[in-house]
Amino acid sequence: MPSTSENSNADVEMGGKIRALRHRLGRTLEQTAKAAGISKPFLSQVERSRASPSLGSLARIAGALGVKVQYFVDTPSEERSVRRKKDLWFFSFGDSATLFARMTNLSAGRKLEAILVRMPVGHEESEVRTHAGEEFLYVMAGEVSLTLEDKIFVLQAGDSTHYASTVPHKWRNAGASEAVVVWVGTPSLL
Template sequence: MDSTAESARQAPNLGHKIRALRQRLQRTLDETATAAGISKPFLSQVERGLASPSLTSLAGIAGALGVPLHYFVDTPSEDKTVHRAEHLRFFSFSGSPNLFARLTSSSVGSQIDSLLVRLPVGDASDTEVTTHAGEEFVYLISGELSLTVEGKTFKLHAGDSAHYESTVPHSWANTGDVETTLVWVGTPRLF
């Protein structure tokens, strides 16, 4: 396939991404075009796949919609999108008996982090109360978890989940008699 045919094939996908983001942000064609420094009719043509923006125009559109340029030009790939079970690698932090494995990629612009966490039997080392910006979500795969949020303690079992603001004091501990395994999801990214 020649480059002209390839550009024509990708133009509707690019236009669809631009329109979808603009509509999700509840921005009009007019305000987006003005902020991007292009005409409203040209932006409309781009969104419908009838025109291809220059790199400068695309950078203007990205800026107007508050995303980096790569948001529109990156294509999904397995290494950016999928984590295979056979590549799961556990690590630990100094002084912690817990094991962690990253479930999300560390791509630029990502806002969430997801970890598989294994807490040993009776581990209470994570009882230190913490606060930080963002949100957290935990889903228990196996075992038990004692979760304390703002001084109130909840006992979670396999299949239970919890969602809370990270800005409030919170802590967790494995108070059961088997290893606890959970999925932790949080914003912003830890590292």
């Protein structure tokens, strides 16, 4: 059973997360309390860690702020937050010579995915695609030709790009050596 000090630390963290999210969303105490079906003074006490909400009250607060209860109670852990170099392994799709390595841990509710991509010389252009979300590419080594709609951009080591995934796009290794790219996007590539 957790000690009283562990409980109070969790209450402080939870109250701070509730307040921070409410402020980020631009909502008042009164608006949030009303949407959650609790009193404004009680919500104020929860945010200042002077009261602990029941699970039901916490669920209503989470709903009023548009998140799941886990948002307030999950604490950072290595399993969810850190990806060690020793755990990075490359895989491919079908008979493609391009290699992929997941740089982020799989966790429910994540909105971003980061993939390390190694494209060999002569890598064929990917097919044109569109989907909801955004993509960010950072070229670590080599040269990549990126086509957005009908415009072509050549990216070299140190260059990056950020675009809406709804724009028709494709990319390929355009250089004489392996291209290494960090891809970050929404929704998950894999």
